[in-house]
Amino acid sequence: DTAVSQTPKYLVTQMGNDKSIKCEQNLGHDTMYWYKQDSKKFLKIMFSYNNKELIINETVPNRFSPKSPDKAHLNLHINSLELGDSAVYFCASSPAATYNEQFFGPGTRLTVL
């Protein structure tokens, strides 16, 4: 009965590799988000999709590419991983783009060696 789920929970990889993180929500929400939280705990929005359509695309390296196959899923693919990509990545969802009550997934801790 998990509301927002992410896989994997932990991801350890070498510099230069390509990896993906998957997110699914069963809340029936229209809007989903990807956030990056660095070691200082600052939450930074990366992308947002509303009904499979990209609505927020912050200044993020183009090595990061989101994909939303349907409104319940939002995946994040990262090419050519760098040390600075190490962080916790959170997926979140909200009922609509205009509703900011966001519900977060458990996070994926990415460590780039």
Added chain:
Amino acid sequence: QKEVEQNSGPLSVPEGAIASLNCTYSDRGSQSFFWYRQYSGKSPELIMFIYSNGDKEDGRFTAQLNKASQYVSLLIRDSQPSDSATYLCAVRGSNYQLIWGAGTKLIIKP
């Protein structure tokens, strides 16, 4: 650049006392304000939110807005050790995007 600022803390409060957390925001047009709690190693969870038309109380938690001074407060009455966490303030900007503060770490001492 629209900003939300919080004192990083840690804020140490004795058990049973009132914990007061503050956050200031720069966008005078903001109308929605959110408080999230994040335990160490966990994801943020929404505690409460208020709109620009008034304060809100929910159990031991009260959120208050001071529009003139552009800050929002979260008061936690009868603080418990389980309230120890980082509290994140978020403000909705004009494009509906949430602008986040860096959080205040709260420690409740038994």
